Amino acid sequence: MTTLLRRPGNLAKLSRSALDSTLRSPSRSNCLSALHTSRFAALRLRTYATVNPGDPKDPKDEKNTESKQDGNSGAKNGDRSQGKTARGFEYLYSNSDPLSPPPPPGGQNQGSTTPKYAPLTAEEKEALDATFAMIRKTLPSSQSKDLMEAFEEIKRNGVPPELREILDNLKNGKTLDLATVSKLVRFTSKMVRHAAEQKVANEAGRRQAFEQTKKEGDQQQKEGRKGSIPEPQGFKVADFRIDTGTFLISVFVAYLLYRTTAPSENAKEITWQEFRTAFFDKGLVEKLTVVNRGRVRVDLHREATAQMYPESPAVHNNFHYYFSIGSVEAFERRLDDAQQELNIPSSEQIPVAYTDEISWLGTLFSFGPTLLLIGSVFWLSRRASGSGGQSGIFGVGKSRAKRYNHETEIRVKFKDVAGMDEAKMEIMEFVSFLKEPGQYQRLGAKIPRGAILSGPPGTGKTLLAKATAGESGVPFFSVSGSEFVEMFVGVGPSRVRDLFANARKNTPCIIFIDEIDAIGKSRAKAGSFGGGNDERESTLNQILTEMDGFNTSDQVVVLAGTNRPDVLDKALMRPGRFDRHIAIDRPTMDGRKQIFLVHLRKIVTHVDMEYLTGRLAALTPGFSGADIANCVNEAALIAARTSATTVAMTHFEQAIERIIGGLEKKSLVLSPEEKRTVAYHEAGHAICGWYFKYADPLLKVSIIPRGQGALGYAQYLPAGETYLMNVHQLMDRMAMTLAGRVSEELHFDTVTSGASDDFNKVTRMATAMVTKWGMSKAIGYLYFEEEDQKLHKPFSEETARNIDHEVRRIVDEAYNQCRSLLTEKKREIGLVAEELLAKEVLGRDDLVRLLGKRPFEDNKEFAKYFDGTGGALGGKSAPPPPPSERRPDDPPEVASPVI
Numbered sequence: 001m002t003t004l005l006r007r008p009g010n011l012a013k014l015s016r017s018a019l020d021s022t023l024r025s026p027s028r029s030n031c032l033s034a035l036h037t038s039r040f041a042a043l044r045l046r047t048y049a050t051v052n053p054g055d056p057k058d059p060k061d062e063k064n065t066e067s068k069q070d071g072n073s074g075a076k077n078g079d080r081s082q083g084k085t086a087r088g089f090e091y092l093y094s095n096s097d098p099l100s101p102p103p104p105p106g107g108q109n110q111g112s113t114t115p116k117y118a119p120l121t122a123e124e125k126e127a128l129d130a131t132f133a134m135i136r137k138t139l140p141s142s143q144s145k146d147l148m149e150a151f152e153e154i155k156r157n158g159v160p161p162e163l164r165e166i167l168d169n170l171k172n173g174k175t176l177d178l179a180t181v182s183k184l185v186r187f188t189s190k191m192v193r194h195a196a197e198q199k200v201a202n203e204a205g206r207r208q209a210f211e212q213t214k215k216e217g218d219q220q221q222k223e224g225r226k227g228s229i230p231e232p233q234g235f236k237v238a239d240f241r242i243d244t245g246t247f248l249i250s251v252f253v254a255y256l257l258y259r260t261t262a263p264s265e266n267a268k269e270i271t272w273q274e275f276r277t278a279f280f281d282k283g284l285v286e287k288l289t290v291v292n293r294g295r296v297r298v299d300l301h302r303e304a305t306a307q308m309y310p311e312s313p314a315v316h317n318n319f320h321y322y323f324s325i326g327s328v329e330a331f332e333r334r335l336d337d338a339q340q341e342l343n344i345p346s347s348e349q350i351p352v353a354y355t356d357e358i359s360w361l362g363t364l365f366s367f368g369p370t371l372l373l374i375g376s377v378f379w380l381s382r383r384a385s386g387s388g389g390q391s392g393i394f395g396v397g398k399s400r401a402k403r404y405n406h407e408t409e410i411r412v413k414f415k416d417v418a419g420m421d422e423a424k425m426e427i428m429e430f431v432s433f434l435k436e437p438g439q440y441q442r443l444g445a446k447i448p449r450g451a452i453l454s455g456p457p458g459t460g461k462t463l464l465a466k467a468t469a470g471e472s473g474v475p476f477f478s479v480s481g482s483e484f485v486e487m488f489v490g491v492g493p494s495r496v497r498d499l500f501a502n503a504r505k506n507t508p509c510i511i512f513i514d515e516i517d518a519i520g521k522s523r524a525k526a527g528s529f530g531g532g533n534d535e536r537e538s539t540l541n542q543i544l545t546e547m548d549g550f551n552t553s554d555q556v557v558v559l560a561g562t563n564r565p566d567v568l569d570k571a572l573m574r575p576g577r578f579d580r581h582i583a584i585d586r587p588t589m590d591g592r593k594q595i596f597l598v599h600l601r602k603i604v605t606h607v608d609m610e611y612l613t614g615r616l617a618a619l620t621p622g623f624s625g626a627d628i629a630n631c632v633n634e635a636a637l638i639a640a641r642t643s644a645t646t647v648a649m650t651h652f653e654q655a656i657e658r659i660i661g662g663l664e665k666k667s668l669v670l671s672p673e674e675k676r677t678v679a680y681h682e683a684g685h686a687i688c689g690w691y692f693k694y695a696d697p698l699l700k701v702s703i704i705p706r707g708q709g710a711l712g713y714a715q716y717l718p719a720g721e722t723y724l725m726n727v728h729q730l731m732d733r734m735a736m737t738l739a740g741r742v743s744e745e746l747h748f749d750t751v752t753s754g755a756s757d758d759f760n761k762v763t764r765m766a767t768a769m770v771t772k773w774g775m776s777k778a779i780g781y782l783y784f785e786e787e788d789q790k791l792h793k794p795f796s797e798e799t800a801r802n803i804d805h806e807v808r809r810i811v812d813e814a815y816n817q818c819r820s821l822l823t824e825k826k827r828e829i830g831l832v833a834e835e836l837l838a839k840e841v842l843g844r845d846d847l848v849r850l851l852g853k854r855p856f857e858d859n860k861e862f863a864k865y866f867d868g869t870g871g872a873l874g875g876k877s878a879p880p881p882p883p884s885e886r887r888p889d890d891p892p893e894v895a896s897p898v899i
């Protein structure tokens with residue numbers, strides 16, 4: 001028993017399977033026996049129809065005869081002549097019938113070790129063994145061992161007196177009602193607990209004895225023995241608890257005890273003829289009860305029956321004979337006839353009662369489908385909830401925020417967030433508030449409720465929020481704005497409520513709502529097209545309300561990330577809600593260096609870190625933190641693919657090319673003419689970059705197709721981290737961008753479609769110069785925003801014409817500038833293009849060799865990493881962004897696939 005208790009998991013399993021098997025086995029045997037008996041009875045029926053049972057005898061006479069013949073009970077010596085069984089009815093009373101109930105318990109008291117406990121009789125023990133033998137076949141060996149131990153314990157100690165009493169009552173015919181069942185289970189649990197405690201006490205005794213022996217023994221011997229003496233087995237009292245498993249095993253044991261001492265086979269089906277001949281005609285019937293209008297229970301005069309049939313099971317109080325009736329009316333008629341036949345006066349007629357009884361099993365079956373349905377819905381809803389542990393479809397309104405524990409999951413610190421020093425400074429205040437709120441509260445300062453972190457994708461907004469949680473050591477709830485949106489109305493606000501309620505329970509803490517624009521879009525804007533979205537608005541309103549609802553002392557900080565701060569509702573940004581607006585831009589050259597440093601720590605490389613980070617940062621203008629992390633990882637993957645032992649510069653450069661230009665398309669084979677066109681196109685760009693003062697000199701050009709539709713790829717050395725651009729720079733860039741087409745015009749009879757992207761860039765640059773940057777005298781100092789959705793242009797037809805004219809003029813100027821240079825440098829273009837055709841890839845060194853040193857000084861900060869002395873590849877390297885019309889504050893563009 002104690003072994004069972006030690007393993008609650010086992011118990012549950014064991015109890016379940018054992019209960020199943022036990023419940024199955026007897027019911028199966030019951031069915032079989034019922035079949036058996038009724039078939040047998042049917043055969044007998046014919047026999048009795050032809051055999052005369054003889055005259056009924058007076059029970060008193062029989063009793064007298066018996067006492068005369070033998071003063072002892074006939075049962076004792078097995079003399080069947082005493083207590084005559086009606087001929088042909090022997091089987092009803094035969095002890096050899098396996099389904100006959102066992103005789104009443106004798107007084108045998110074996111193996112009683114616990115004085116308080118009432119011992120089981122030998123017969124009960126035997127029955128227990130039989131039951132165990134029956135169920136052990138269906139149990140795994142380990143579990144049957146456990147169960148055997150439990151049974152042994154019961155056999156040895158007996159059962160508690162209260163349990164004994166219940167069992168005896170049951171045996172004496174008391175019905176098994178719900179109260180008795182609960183008592184039975186309660187006392188069995190008590191017994192189980194007692195057994196467990198007994199075992200613990202025994203263990204403690206053994207341990208004490210063991211300690212004693214240890215003390216008495218020789219010190220040296222003790223030392224020697226220490227390791228070899230086995231620790232007493234068993235479980236600690238602290239381990240013991242009545243859990244589901246224990247409860248089930250208690251129920252199981254209770255059931256078995258009940259089955260053992262109050263056997264279920266306390267009824268026997270007989271026929272009307274048998275009833276009449278054996279009992280009714282002999283005056284043994286005390287009462288008849290019509291059960292459920294289909295069966296009749298026969299109550300016999302026990303004493304009279306015992307005298308007449310001493311071996312009959314009918315002498316036991318809880319034993320009854322039953323016979324079936326076709327209909328109540330027919331039965332009543334038959335009974336009347338029988339009574340009249342025997343001339344029984346009406347005052348002595350046998351009383352007949354009517355009752356309806358519901359079988360437990362029937363009730364269970366009738367509730368079965370309902371229970372099954374409820375169970376299935378419950379199970380499905382739990383499954384639907386997924387890993388979050390929410391309560392399924394009933395928990396749609398629950399917040400889906402993931403809670404990170406600062407001790408285990410949030411290990412990010414500010415040192416892991418490279419660059420963005422200003423953003424870190426801003427957010428540091430939240431950390432110090434969460435760590436030492438008193439300092440602020442003392443001075444009456446109100447703490448900012450939250451901050452919006454805005455910036456392009458992958459710039460580290462989430463990382464910064466996590467680092468804030470990591471630094472302040474508080475729980476961090478992370479949720480995405482889109483998780484509030486569901487198909488059900490009202491789910492969004494309810495999730496917001498749940499999230500904030502959770503947060504309030506865990507103060508101090510940080511809530512991070514990523515992509516808040518999914519719900520925080522300006523209500524006015526959302527409403528202007530397509531009628532708005534009520535659900536989203538009410539979710540937003542709920543957020544506004546919740547943020548207002550904090551006390552100033554509530555240590556809950558709400559951080560939100562977005563790529564589109566411009567679309568957010570103004571109400572979100574007002575003081576008292578998201579007080580702070582922290583803009584995180586793509587990293588600068590220095591920021592990139594630091595971010596590379598953070599990520600390079602995780603990989604194996606022997607390149608000088610200072611040089612490596614500088615060079616990589618120069619090669620990756622416009623990269624976000626996430627791009628950089630990806631680039632470092634990609635380099636490590638490339639190195640691993642080539643079985644290199646460390647990640648070298650060449651791997652990093654390949655990774656950058658791959659990220660910017662896409663995969664090399666080895667399968668795309670260009671025709672010789674196309675290749676030639678691409679080579680001259682690229683050479684045109686390269687020559688302009690080399691000879692225009694404000695253009696970006698070439699670093700690397702290749703005519704191996706890459707990515708989607710890019711037939712070549714070029715990288716330029718950026719002129720520097722530019723924030724303002726003057727007209728000269730813009731004109732040089734535009735001229736350089738047009739150089740591909742101009743070169744084609746100069747060297748071929750016709751031109752190709754390859755320059756379309758260049759024209760797009762040039763047009764956008766020129767348009768911005770005219771409409772935004774005030775660089776056209778004809779238009780003047782006006783600013784016209786491009787808004788795709790506006791149907792009416794914010795300027796007159798004439799202004800529109802003037803804009804068109806000015807844009808055309810600027811582009812023409814750039815074209816003329818480019819054409820005059822390329823006409824002059826036609827030979828150089830040929831040199832570069834032919835070399836490119838021969839080698840497919842050209843680097844900065846090749847250009848220096850072919851064209852001589854560039855006539856203008858390059859940006860020193862950038863050039864030092866590409867002077868051909870330090871890098872693994874010398875001059876061969878990667879891209880600055882292509883010329884664009886972007887404003888200084890626009891994020892730089894990344895990709896530069898050409899043609």
Ligand SMILES: Nc1ncnc2c1ncn2[C@@H]1O[C@H](COP(=O)(O)OP(=O)(O)OP(=O)(O)O)[C@@H](O)[C@H]1O
Pocket residue numbers: 416417418419420455456457458459460461462463464514561562563595598624625626627629
């Ligand atoms: N400043 C940084 N220092 C170190 N790693 C960075 C930095 N910025 C970004 N990263 C890397 O980029 C990954 C993605 O960053 P993060 O998820 O914070 O971007 P995000 O701005 O939240 O993007 P989104 O707007 O798409 O949600 C980080 O896991 C980290 O590896």
